Structures are given as C-alpha cells and as structure tokens.
Amino acid sequence: AWYEMVGLSWEETRQNVVEWLHTSGTWDRGGFEESSPEELVDKKRHVYEAGYGWKEKAQAAKRVIERHG
Incomplete structure (x- = not known):
C-alpha cells in the first residue's frame, strides 16, 4: 500500500x-454510512x-509475469 512505501505512521x-x-x-458526494470522514x-x-494493499498485489503480479516471461 502507498503508506507502506512512503513509511507513514497510522496517524x-x-x-x-x-x-x-x-x-x-x-465525502461531500455522500453515500457513506459513517457520520464523519x-x-x-x-x-x-x-x-x-x-x-x-497494492504493494502485495503488485509483487504477486510481478512474480506471475516473470514466470511466464
């Protein structure tokens, strides 16, 4: 996930x-059950x-591509 790549804390x-x-x-477009962002x-x-996140999916996709390349 992007936050892992840039090293961001949860906060x-x-x-x-x-x-x-x-x-x-x-948020303004609505459609959320929650009362706040x-x-x-x-x-x-x-x-x-x-x-x-995307990091794991990207790594898995890369492995598949490399195996079939």
Whole structure:
C-alpha cells in the first residue's frame, strides 16, 4: 500500500486520507454510512494494520509475469 512505501505512521495515513476525502469532494458526494470522514477512516484501520494493499498485489503480479516471461 502507498503508506507502506512512503513509511507513514497510522496517524499520518489517517490525516492524509481524511484530508483527501475533503479535498477530493468524495465525502461531500455522500453515500457513506459513517457520520464523519474520521469515522470512515478509523473503520478501515484493519487494512493498514494487516498490510493489505497494492504493494502485495503488485509483487504477486510481478512474480506471475516473470514466470511466464
């Protein structure tokens, strides 16, 4: 995940995502069950802690490509 690549802590990641939700207009468009962007991000902390993300998927894809290359 991007936060792993740049070495951000959970607090920094949380702040950046909350800020992005505001500046991108994503939060204003609605459709969220949560009452605030902070609540939404906090509900996703398991993703940060488990290390799910594009980094692992990219590494797996690279291995497949290299095997078939």
